[in-house]
Amino acid sequence: MKNTPFHAQHIALGAKMAPFAGYNMPISYSGINEEHQAVRTNAGVFDVSHMGEFIVKGEGALDLIQRVTSNDAAKLVAGQAQYSCMPNGEGGIVDDLLIYCLEPGKTYMIVVNAANIEKDWNWIVARNTGGATLQDISDRTALLAIQGPNATKILQTLTDVDILNLKYYTFVKGTFAGVDNVLMSATGYTGAGGLEIYFEATEENARKIWDAIFAAGSAASGIKPVGLGARDTLRLEMGYCLYGNDIDDTTSPLEAGLGWITKFTKDFTSRPFLERQKAEGVKRKLVGFEMVDKGIPRHDYVIADAAGNPIGRVTSGTQSPSLGKAIGLGYVDVAHAALDSKIKIIVRDKLLEAKVVRVPFS
Template sequence: MSEVTEEIKHVPLEEIHAALGAKMVPFAGYMMPVRYSSDIEEHMTVRNAAGMFDVSHMGEFILKGPKALDVIQQITTNDASVLPIGKVQYTALTNPEGGIIDDLLVYHTGDNEYYIVVNASNIEKDKAWFLKHLPAEGVDFQDISEDTCLFAVQGPRAHEVLAQLTSYPVKDMEYYTCAHMDFAGYKNVFVSATGYTGAGGFEIYIPNAIAKDVWNKLMKAGELVGMKPVGLGARDTLRLEMGYCLYGNDITDTTSPLEAGLGWVTKFTKKFTASDILQVQKATGVTRQLVGFEMVERGIPRGHYELMNAAGEKIGEVTSGTQSPCLGIGIGMGYVEKAYSAAGSEIFVHIRGKLIKAKVVKFPFVKK
């Protein structure tokens, strides 16, 4: 029987990335730019000035109607009822066992109107979950993922880039807010003060038809601050320095929000999928916890490396790890037995037959 291979999708601006010298790799079902120059150079550009990511592989849904909020409340862990128009909320979808289907952003964009952003690898799974919970009437659901490009301009000088292309006061936008604005010569462009880097910045959602023009105008505006295009390699090290979870690594269908340290987006003021299970888990305590750790001895932790105690007994596993460009040491995330989860706990990473010392630290690794 022949092996079935999943068809790789392509972002609309793939040719532009290739022309910029990007190395393209398959990621979450898409060919994506992993780097243009070097991961460290791109990482530090974002931390110190501004960088631009094409993350058009992400999924976007729109929910409209008098029962839109009801659906969101029923299937997400956070309380979207407190979200005023123009604000954004981080949340999670849970399965009936209390595992995480996906982590996502909910944007309250208008009366009875919400914009949902999900991870690329989970678009079809999340879409099916939303559709399964739609009432017979009262909600219109649209999947606009295939028609939408997403650019993330990130870094402390990102506002200087956007300000050249809009009269909207982007510098005054608070973190986790969103707005429609005239931008780059187009009306009603959706922009949010969100991102996955911890460096501040914006995400710009645009129709595919104008994506190339907007990208080029942003790149031109970015010359003012030395902005560079940035790939997935630096995106991963940037998010890891902040302790942000990556779906498929640090959170999965078998990890609960409480185990993953996402109790802050798990609100028991309402009923949602598996909320009863998670309430019991909160009352009795979790047996394992996602933690951050820094290497005390020289070494770079990688996903699936074993985490051990001083006696050489396995106490967990690395879910994400790298050499921190800002700190110059190895950092990682992983699940450990609850007894080893407190900040300052001594743990060891099993690297090529040796136990390399590390210590548990509080997120983020790099303080803002």
């Protein structure tokens, strides 16, 4: 089991720790609901150093990225990031990921899910037929996500770079809290705004940056450490997919509502399959739903029609801390996917009513 560079800080704060994707990770500190509300109303700090980072560079870099990912990375200029996915050749998804353009056509950083680092690396390496240079820098890279409406205001005192006006899905490099060569981005996974910072994973850097963030936060009405528990409830309220729950090797990006990152203007893995699927129409869709009857939907619960016939499965579900109601995501047959469709969630052998709603949840 690996530890992130912030392990000592988590233990000192009394974090509830648990294994996640091969790492010992903080699940919560003061409680999921309190941490969730801190991010929605002020600012919270997530240690997400377990994520994977690959550098792809050289003359064949863009060609490789274009072939293995579904979005169009050729549109990226230096300082832009892009959400994308890697189709698996059979209509499913190897992983969803972020692409950072460091030098157009020549140098990129790909950020992948922690549980998929080895799988993704092997997938990309096997398709590197154009001579791109690949580096797995995951173990050398620390990553904090500071999220919330006051996050950048708190952090601006720690860098000379203008992060207050950093546009969504862009990034800059500079000095942060006295540490050089820090990549600061605004991609987010909570819907609350904020900043992600990537830097060299040394104990000294980790201690310096962690302490500086919380010192700045104390002077600006407080900032809280937040665990993976609240990260999950925050992303679910936004309707963001979690790999392994809402998307995986068996779900297509079109079924998952990710047609907007599936560009048929270029060649990529699974393009013929996905073009066919788009033309014929998908048979199931990932939908958001809220509970009408009292009950909390959980991963893998059966979704049924009014008569109790199975029509799909829940992929993610929780009691929303912000909205005060139970919400979820799940795949259902297209006949039941329209907004306001009444569906049933089977909870402990009971048929509980739910309604298909638009995401983000409100």
